[in-house]
Amino acid sequence: MQRRVRTRTIAVVSALGLTGVLGGCGLGGGSSDVTLKLVAADYGDSAANSSEKYWADLVERYESEHPDVRIDVSVHSWNDVDRKVKEMVDAGDPPDIAQIGAYADYAAEGLLYKAGDLLSIPVQADFLAQLTTAGEVNSVQYGMPFASSTRVLFYNKKLFAEAGVTPPRTWDELATAAEALEAKGVTYPYALPLGPEEAQAETMQWLLSGGGGYTDITGTYSIDSARNVETFAWLKDELVGKGLTGPVAPGKLDRADAFAAFAAGDVGMLNGHPSLMETAKEKGVEFGMVPTPGIDGESQVTLGVADWMMAFRENGHRDQVGDFLDFVYSEENVLDFSREYNLLPVTNSASRTMAASGQDKDLKPFLDQLATSELYPVGNTSWATVNAAVKKEIGKAVAPNGSPAGVLGGLQATATRAQTAG
Structure with missing residues (x-):
């Protein structure tokens, strides 16, 4: 060309x-x-x-x-x-x-x-x-x-209407909506892409919505904080464990595949960035967008990239x-x-x-x-190592026999070693 x-x-x-x-x-x-x-x-x-x-x-x-x-x-x-x-x-x-x-x-x-x-x-x-x-x-x-870019929650308006639910503001409302979507036969009530393509983004979005994050206010890694462990325990027990995240294990589901499934009309809701708008429009999917649900209301902080x-x-x-x-x-x-x-x-x-x-x-x-977004800790030279480890390991935290505390603890150890080496 x-x-x-x-x-x-x-x-x-x-x-x-x-x-x-x-x-x-x-x-x-x-x-x-x-x-x-x-x-x-x-x-x-x-x-x-x-x-x-x-x-x-x-x-x-x-x-x-x-x-x-x-x-x-x-x-x-x-x-x-x-x-x-x-x-x-x-x-x-x-x-x-x-x-x-x-x-x-x-x-x-x-x-x-x-x-x-x-x-x-x-x-x-x-x-x-x-x-x-x-x-x-x-x-x-x-x-x-x-x-x-930032992230918001995308939802399929047609599927939500058929399930008789409204866009969620809280985790509990999200779980309730996912149950109603699952009862209507929606393939992915909530798509949870924790596969290696961009697991660090979905992970951080959920950590922030639970009041945590990769680091604390001093910039020190706090991946295995009590809030973060509680967030992934909730995901494991209330979404993945109840069959509300679709037929592909979250640790095997990549972001691109989740977006493609949303554009095909097979996903009730998922976290997405602006490019998903065009993809969904091209496929004729009528969608809505709302702020990320949090543990007890709209998340006060969202992921910025x-x-x-x-x-x-x-x-x-x-x-x-x-x-x-x-x-x-x-x-x-x-x-x-x-x-x-x-x-x-x-x-x-x-x-x-x-x-x-x-x-x-x-x-x-x-x-x-x-204005209220939080970015990855890209100023830390250790972030590249931590990022790679999250992509590789985080899906195990919500697997049937997985341990959120164990996986997050392992990631914290990796982060601490990387930060010390840097």
Whole structure:
């Protein structure tokens, strides 16, 4: 697949493995003084909406005003992009800029520029406060948020009406609704995806709704806290143990499969992020969205997720990198990306515009949750280890012979060792 774009060379690898080369000489036929390498993740689900199109347009506009700078962008699927950047770093040839899932390890190794050394003061100050904090290591911001999302409870309106139930606000109401859906033959009354694809998200959503979380207020891991154990004991006894989570064991059910089942009309309710809206609409599923139910009312905190931009120091070019990132984070560009991929803006200015815009009304339930969302402890270099362990082990906590206290205790031990080693 090829598309010619004036003013640069940009190599792109889409999520489907298609490679396109968008080529051209520098503005006016001359060579650029500086070439910046950017590796980015693909948020599209096909070649038609690959993120390569977003970056191609953005880079063309930037280079038209900056003929002395060329931006070479490589876009890779989420299955590959973090590994690709790690391979480049390990080979001693990191990109100038990377837009991937985690930054803390690179910051801890001293490989990254501080955000304050790159961005203009107005741009850095425009980031949402909780995302700025999540981008810090030892109170210094290295990770610049690029995209964000929150979670709400999706429910199938047709199935709820047939079961005679209303959207739940509490755990008990959720269990009651699930029982009514199960009695009507719904395949997955509540879909509980604790499989390895994204178990860390479903886990954190439930921990937060029970008043807990992965860490305490000091940032120390508290995975096996009494509240967290009680949350998973309730899940095991009141949902999984009563056959209300469907035919696939939660530890084997991946998020993508749960979303596909919801779009097929086989799920009564599940936690979901904005991309599920389009998937469900395409399949003709009429759905509603409500805040995550909590133990005794709507959850006071919901899960927030952010992806990260970072700049490596190896090649220098600090001024050029900073100027380009100021352009990337303009209100126009942040809104364009968020609207294209049904994600939430990471800046205050774009968030205000989206909140006031009728064209973004579908995203408003997620945007309303953002201010009170809590993110993964991505600033801890130990999080990568803990994240992997949660994906591997958490499904066992709700298995028939599983022990919530035992599994969470094992994860706590893993977290403590990882934090001490870091």
